[in-house]
Amino acid sequence: ILFLSPQEVEAQQSLECIQANQIFPKKSPVLEEENMQVPFPELHGEFTEYVGRAEDAIIAMSNYRLHIKFKESVVNVPLQLIESVECRDMFQLHVTCKDCKIVRCQFTTFEQCQEWLKRLTVVVRPPARLEDLFSFAFHAWCMEFYAGEKEQHGELCRPGEHVTSWFKNEVERMGFDTQNAWRISDINSKFRLCPSYPQQLLVPAWITDKELENVAGFRSWKRFPAVVYRHLSTGAVIARCGQPEVSWWGWRNADDEHLVSSRKHLTNGGYSNGTELGDTDFESSMTNSSEVESLAIQPHKLLILDARSYAAAVANRAKGGGCECPEYYPNCEVVFMGMANIHSIRKSFQSLRFLCTQMPDPAKYVIVIILFNFGPSSALSPSCSYSTS
Template sequence: MNVLPVANISGEVLNREFTNISCLDYVPVLDVPDIGKRQQGYFTLSNFRIRFHREQIREDDASNCNPIINIPLGFIRDIRCDPRATKYEFVLITRLTMDLVFEFRQTPKTSSSSDAETKMTIKQQKDKLIKLLIDAAFPLDTSSEAKLFAYLHKKESEPDPGWKYYNGLRHEYKRILDERKSHSQFWRVEENTNYCLIDSYPEFFYVPEKAKLEDLRAVKEFRTKGRIPVLSWCHPNKGSVIARSSQPRTGVGHFYSSTADQSYIEMLRDSSLAEQLTIADARPKRNAIANMAKGGGTEAGITAKSQTGYTAEGRLTNVKFFEIDNIHVVRGSFEKLKNLLADTKCNDFHEKLEKTGWLAYIQRILFAGVAVAEKIECESQSVLVHCSDGWDRTAQIVSLAMLMLDPFYRTMEGFATLIEKEWTAFGHKFSERNGTCRQSQEKEESPIFLQFIECVWQMWIQFRHAFEFNELFLIKILDGFYSNQYGTFLYSSDKERQSHLVGDKTKSIWTDLLFDEVERRGLLNPLFNRNFSKTKGALLPSVSTRAMKLWRIYYFRHNPLYCPRYDLRALNLQLLSTVDALRQTEIQRKNQQQKMKASVQSVPTQQQGKVDSRRALNLAALSSTNVNGQPLSSPGLVDIPDAIQASGNQSSSSLNRAADMSPTRSGSTSPQFTIVNRESEMI
């Protein structure tokens, strides 16, 4: 169960070592022969992770030997002592697909209660370890960032270029609102100086050009948490936009109304150059109506005859509910999924998987993203997306729609920008959702970010050739999110991150993933074709039930009984090397062709007739062989898929078998690349 490299990382310090511990229940790795049996060994605790080693390798150095268990402390969700078991047991509830049960065992020295000077009693050792684990795994319970490992991980003199994606959002908005396009003039930047206007929004955001500061303040009073509608993305050609906000505070039966809010929505529609605006409400309609009693509400009428004032001058404002449940329902669904995946003796797995509802929620989120993308791309409408507070389901839908519409976000740099912009800058509550503080777990913890990354993976398996990164990149992001190793996912708003000096004192996850050349190469997608998105436009994945798949590589990566261990990184690197070699061969072939043509053109006219036949033979031979004289199966190896096809694609076949998620093949060992369009209705 190894999530991390074995060696210590920067800032890691060993806190304590316990020698008389057994692991009673765990999912073993391949090198452990006694599957499912008690493993005796020793337990090491640092300020970043826990390790558990078998006794037979006790004499090796703990930092170099291969432990059975090696996970960050951030993966621990809770620590419990089972009252029904012996007084020496304790359970680590993890965020993975299984939990860990440990027991302090008696030794001849500790079995004698009279020998108090030799060692602490077993119960004292257990209590000491549990206290150390709680302090290390839940540092925010003490309301002090001094114990957060992210503040210890960064070296003072170490450059940290990854923060450029966090600090470069102004450049990203300039890319979205290209000044050469006419629609850019309808939007302006509003400075959120010292976060005085909206404390959960970034330092600046874009609003309609006609909107004045007084208008924004009036709209703020009518929107939950003051999160007014602002620009997220603009279509480069059509000018239609994606905007985001929180719910309106209409109250029961639309008792309250706001002329300022209605006028602002009209400004939003005018600035987007769209005749029709769709309000995408992520919630089930029943929940939106129930929120009215709590001071929330919706722009939609309760009945077909009720009017809300959001349709004027014959131009429509439609409200569409996407029936995505709240964080509490999602948390319950994930708990069911986790319990199912930990059951190694389950016989009716697929039936029970359906009952968890996990894939159904993934399907609904993807469906909402596709619907928004279709409104923008196919109908030239603008869309305002919100849920209740606008930082969970809203972030999921907006990010997925932008990923489908804009090929930049399907590159590694673009995906980092997307997360920094729509999740960190616009106030997703990372600290509460990942359960860093135990006090917020029962009310606020929920795998919202995990859902988003899994939705991206569902798109990735349908359009492998459209993404620059592979699925290991997505797994690394999730591990960094839960590990508390990076400052990227600390706290819940830009305001909090600035007050805690996150950008100065912690390391960005993008520094390790994108600026370490060795690490980055292992995260590249060998099947990526840059020319695909330029010609095919928006990606609209299938969201039918049959298209939804369980992310086996992620959920079963610690269980060889369900997911055979393949070195995906090695397979990716092998494929990349093959592609690079084929590209180099193609470049050399084209260079020789150009030299041959140039030499023929330089021959005097009177000798031209003598070389015509020789020229034809040479060019024909050159077109059918590489620089080493070996025959080529394809004369034009331009993009990656063609190159892999020419090489026989043996490595690609192994990679696809490992992932068990390859596109449909039709009697060929070469990958078939086709667009999967969304079905007209969910099945």
């Protein structure tokens, strides 16, 4: 028996159920003309704040999007996708998006252009609270709208067979031999091992889940070597993985070396456990062609592509990371691509976008492209390669 004081009873009686329309109330739109209407169907939790008329378009802004309806086209831009807004030539609103898209809207008066500039400048700023993001209002209104249809709504949102079987379809499309050479592992079910990997993974048939767990513990962010592509003609396999945690001590992992070297024996879709058949015997067993037999004397080469520079890879050893040591992986070559970090890539992207907005100058265009680190790259065609992130 639970006894409550009069104050506690009064506090419980004062509790109220707050609905979505009270947490995220909708507002009436400000119409520049009385006969105007909202030019688009609103989402749950979305409300239109302003509706106006531009020179040749209807412009509207909600708590989620900027909508511009021209005579022959419609532009919908989520507010969080807008990077900057400015007024050009007095009457033109210039909207720059984070995906390099540029939207221009012409107004008839300078005052009208300035008014819309002020409205957009306020909403494109980072939200002061996390709850100000539109996703919270959308979720709250959806839960209230479908309160009496939760079971039916859940059934409609459940992925169909074409979604759940996409992984197996891709495995079959790329010609992986799942009867002998490869197997589909569910070790990452519910993303328990690596949250940034899919739930199903393709691994060599003789590699056990226990070995995969051991390899994941040796790789950064648990990203053990996972196959992502196979060339149908050459059988070349591409896998991706995180950096090995070798540190300054040069740690090794036998299961990791076994998993990585196993890929060489699976090129061209064949099968070899890495001990019973050598590379020469394996390739000769694939076909009776004399040309292939002449090439069989050269074993498959494992090419590991490290996106970082050599200096950055070595520096990561001080943090417990590092790079693959060629002497640990037989017949292996490690190539450092020398790509810059994410901050340099962002600056390069911004420079390229700025270049695209300027008047083209053929005499300087190629030079500027090279300075911005956007240039031609050489193509590599290894029999097996890895990408280390």
